[in-house]
Amino acid sequence: MASDAxxxxxxxxxxxxxxxxxxxxxxxxxxxxxxxxxxxSAGPAxxxxxxxxxxxxxxxxxxxxxxxxxxQRAVRRGAVPAAIVCMLxxxxxxxxxxxxxxxxxxxxxxxxxVPLVTRxxxxxxxxxxxxxxxxxxxxxxxxxxxFGDIDLQGHRDWVEGVCEVSGLGCHLPLWQEPRRVLxxxxxxxxxxxxxxxxxxxxxxxxxLGLELDAGVIARLEAAGADxxxxxxxxxxxxxxxxxxxxxxxxxWSGSEERDGHYVLQYV
Numbered sequence: 001m002a003s004d005a006x007x008x009x010x011x012x013x014x015x016x017x018x019x020x021x022x023x024x025x026x027x028x029x030x031x032x033x034x035x036x037x038x039x040x041s042a043g044p045a046x047x048x049x050x051x052x053x054x055x056x057x058x059x060x061x062x063x064x065x066x067x068x069x070x071x072q073r074a075v076r077r078g079a080v081p082a083a084i085v086c087m088l089x090x091x092x093x094x095x096x097x098x099x100x101x102x103x104x105x106x107x108x109x110x111x112x113x114v115p116l117v118t119r120x121x122x123x124x125x126x127x128x129x130x131x132x133x134x135x136x137x138x139x140x141x142x143x144x145x146x147f148g149d150i151d152l153q154g155h156r157d158w159v160e161g162v163c164e165v166s167g168l169g170c171h172l173p174l175w176q177e178p179r180r181v182l183x184x185x186x187x188x189x190x191x192x193x194x195x196x197x198x199x200x201x202x203x204x205x206x207x208l209g210l211e212l213d214a215g216v217i218a219r220l221e222a223a224g225a226d227x228x229x230x231x232x233x234x235x236x237x238x239x240x241x242x243x244x245x246x247x248x249x250x251x252w253s254g255s256e257e258r259d260g261h262y263v264l265q266y267v
Contacts, residue, residue, distance in 0.1 A: 037143060037168060037169045038143035040160065042172040043173070043175040050077050052171050053077055053078030055079050056143050056144075057080065057081060057144045057146050057171070058081070058083040058117070059146045060145065060159070061084035062095065062148070064098060065212065065238055066148035066174060068191065069185065070148035070172070072189070072243055079146065079171075081114045082115070082141070084117070086116065086118050087118070090120055090121065096123075098197055098235040098237065099235075099261070099263050102118070104266070107249075112245075130162060131162050134166035137166075143168065144163075144169030145168050145170050146171045146172075146173065148172075149174065149175065150174050150176065151176050156172060156175070179226065179227040183217060183227060186212075187213065189241070189242050190240070190242055191238060192211060194211050194236060194250055196237045197262065198234045200257060202223075203225055203234055204223075207234060208255050209255075251266065251267040253267050
């Protein structure tokens with residue numbers, strides 16, 4: 001599963017951002033009333049002009065394999081990544097979906113050479129905080145969003161909706177692709193991802209800390225999980241990939257149970 005599903009649209013006032021300005025000096029005065037939307041798409045590029053080619057985009061970033069692969073596909077289609085965006089817990093210390101420490105997200109952003117932008121929010125304030133951020137990004141010259149969802153229709157409806165009200169294009173490069181195609185592409189390109197959390201109702205703690213490979217994927221499927229974890233069975237962190245300039249070390253000291261998940265305890 002690539003990103004966090006919001007729960008309600010109650011406004012929140014506790015957002016914050018990190019990273020450099022997203023807009024070039026020449027685009028900082030962008031007229032947000034002008035139509036700069038870079039279209040929308042789902043799945044691989046279709047025939048004809050690709051609406052994402054040349055577009056300045058942000059990627060909804062979980063730190064995991066699907067978000068990374070969506071970014072990689074978008075870049076190969078000519079998109080220009082202006083930011084990776086991650087929503088954090090209210091304390092601003094860990095990501096809301098995968099529970100990754102902010103320091104690890106910053107390391108991933110540095111390896112990608114793309115600014116990290118975050119907002120701390122509750123589930124109740126998630127949608128309002130996210131939409132506010134999208135308006136801010138559009139005002140800084142971002143034209144479209146990229147999401148790593150595969151086939152959760154409810155979440156696709158939500159991301160398309162928030163992008164529409166924010167005046168941004170919406171692209172889901174992985175949409176309805178066969179699981180093994182996606183996993184083979186990620187692993188075959190040199191991607192490395194470690195399992196950092198599992199749903200306690202679906203998988204055991206023995207999967208924590210395992211690096212994805214064919215054998216681990218087979219074990220996940222044998223345990224009844226979706227191969228990509230699209231239903232939230234497990235979450236990963238990418239530690240090495242073609243778009244990374246360097247590996248991102250992942251060190252942990254043990255595990256714990258939190259909020260219905262077994263999660264790594266980081267050093």
